[in-house]
Structure formats: C-alpha cells, structure tokens
Amino acid sequence: MARWEPGARERIVLAAVDLFTERGYDDTTVAQIAERAGITKSTFFRHFPDKRELLAAGQETLSQLLAEGIAEAPPTASPLEAVAAGLERASHQMAPVNRELGPRIAAAIAASTELQERAVLKNVGLAAAMTTALVDRGVPEAVAHLAAELGVLAFKRGFAVWSEGERDESDALAPHTLAALDELRAASASLG
Structure with missing residues (x-):
C-alpha cells in the first residue's frame, strides 16, 4: 500500500x-x-x-462556496437573488464524480438512521453558512434564515434532479438548482 x-x-x-x-x-x-x-x-x-x-466530505467547501457567492452578489440583489448567486457558484464546482455518486450516496443515507442524522446536520451547516453571509449583507436575521433554508432545499432538489437524470455532458447542475429555487419562491408566495 x-x-x-x-x-x-x-x-x-x-x-x-x-x-x-x-x-x-x-x-x-x-x-x-x-x-x-x-x-x-x-x-x-x-x-x-x-x-x-x-458522506459529508466537502461540506466545508460547499458552505464556503455558497457563502462566497452570496457575498459577491450585487449590492442591489434581494436575499433570494443573493442565494441564487451562492447556488450558482457552488453548482459550478460540482464535477461528474459528484453526479455519479449522488444516487449511491442517497441510497446509503436512506438505508441508515445514523447517516440520515448526519445529513440533517450537514443541511443545518449549509443553512448556517448562508444565513451568516446574508446577515453580513444587512439582511434581517429572520429573512436571512428563511432564504437560507430555501437555498438548502433548492440545492438538494436541484442536485437530486441533476444526479438522477439522464447523463448529458452539457448538462450542468446550476440550472437545476436555480429552477428549484424559482419553484420554491413561487410555492412560498402561495402560502398567503
């Protein structure tokens, strides 16, 4: 060895x-x-x-990329527009290996309570990183937290569609995460 x-x-x-x-x-x-x-x-x-x-490998890097994208969003960006910038930045760093491993990692997590608990902690960490980046932009904490949670959900949904979909070399993750964020934005507007 x-x-x-x-x-x-x-x-x-x-x-x-x-x-x-x-x-x-x-x-x-x-x-x-x-x-x-x-x-x-x-x-x-x-x-x-x-x-x-x-199975949490890369969480720190992902959190950092999300936060950097939010920080670099234009000053006039709304909280969800800043989250979209974070999603886009992080999504562009996902390689074909991430796509290949996605469904296999999801299956391993689904089969283990311990891994399900770890996945929840990972999501909390991602949301915390985005919340902090939004608060640093001057977004009120409650709004920042909600936008960050929507960002985590959009990333998860977009990644699932991307990793489980048909393989096309030109198919990037970013459009899937941004579409998921748009879908969630529309859904939250219907909450009343």
Missing part, C-alpha cells in the same frame, strides 16, 4: 460508497474501506475522523 499516494481522499470516498452499496453502511468497517482504497487505516483517519464523516 502506498502511504502517500495522491488522490487518497477521493479513493476513500469512492471505496466507501461502493462498500456501503454492496454491504450496507452498518456492515462496512473502516478497515474494509481502507483496504478497498489501497491505503492504511491510519491514512483513513488522517482524512476522516470516522466512516460517518465520509
């Missing part, structure tokens, strides 16, 4: 998702993931504190 071979983090995630699909999350060990990824257990733990964190 190569100790410092490049791409270890990505190999770990791919190996884990494959094993979760084959054996189930609860029946997959860190040792099995490390072996499949061609690394040592200590290398695994240098990248992830435990196997549960595998």
Whole structure:
C-alpha cells in the first residue's frame, strides 16, 4: 500500500460508497474501506475522523462556496437573488464524480438512521453558512434564515434532479438548482 499516494481522499470516498452499496453502511468497517482504497487505516483517519464523516466530505467547501457567492452578489440583489448567486457558484464546482455518486450516496443515507442524522446536520451547516453571509449583507436575521433554508432545499432538489437524470455532458447542475429555487419562491408566495 502506498502511504502517500495522491488522490487518497477521493479513493476513500469512492471505496466507501461502493462498500456501503454492496454491504450496507452498518456492515462496512473502516478497515474494509481502507483496504478497498489501497491505503492504511491510519491514512483513513488522517482524512476522516470516522466512516460517518465520509458522506459529508466537502461540506466545508460547499458552505464556503455558497457563502462566497452570496457575498459577491450585487449590492442591489434581494436575499433570494443573493442565494441564487451562492447556488450558482457552488453548482459550478460540482464535477461528474459528484453526479455519479449522488444516487449511491442517497441510497446509503436512506438505508441508515445514523447517516440520515448526519445529513440533517450537514443541511443545518449549509443553512448556517448562508444565513451568516446574508446577515453580513444587512439582511434581517429572520429573512436571512428563511432564504437560507430555501437555498438548502433548492440545492438538494436541484442536485437530486441533476444526479438522477439522464447523463448529458452539457448538462450542468446550476440550472437545476436555480429552477428549484424559482419553484420554491413561487410555492412560498402561495402560502398567503
């Protein structure tokens, strides 16, 4: 096993998702993931504190991209327009591997209560990052929180459509997340 071979983090995630699909999350060990990824257990733990964190890989980066997009939105942008800028920025960073793994990760999460709890925490973290970015723009906290929650829901819905849809090389994630945000904006207007 190569100790410092490049791409270890990505190999770990791919190996884990494959094993979760084959054996189930609860029946997959860190040792099995490390072996499949061609690394040592200590290398695994240098990248992830435990196997549960595998499926939240990239959450910090995603939160940062969403917040940066919101911060860089034009000063005249409404809260939802700023959220759309965040969604667009984050969506452009999603690679084909994200699209391929999406349905498999969703299946692993659906089959494990522990992973469902972790997914909820991930969504809370994304919403918090967007809320902070909106408040920093001067948006009142209640409005910022609501816009951020709509942003998280739009990202989830758009990602699901994108990752489960037909594969087209020219098909990017951004149009799906922005369409989901527009749909949610229209739905919220009908609440009365």
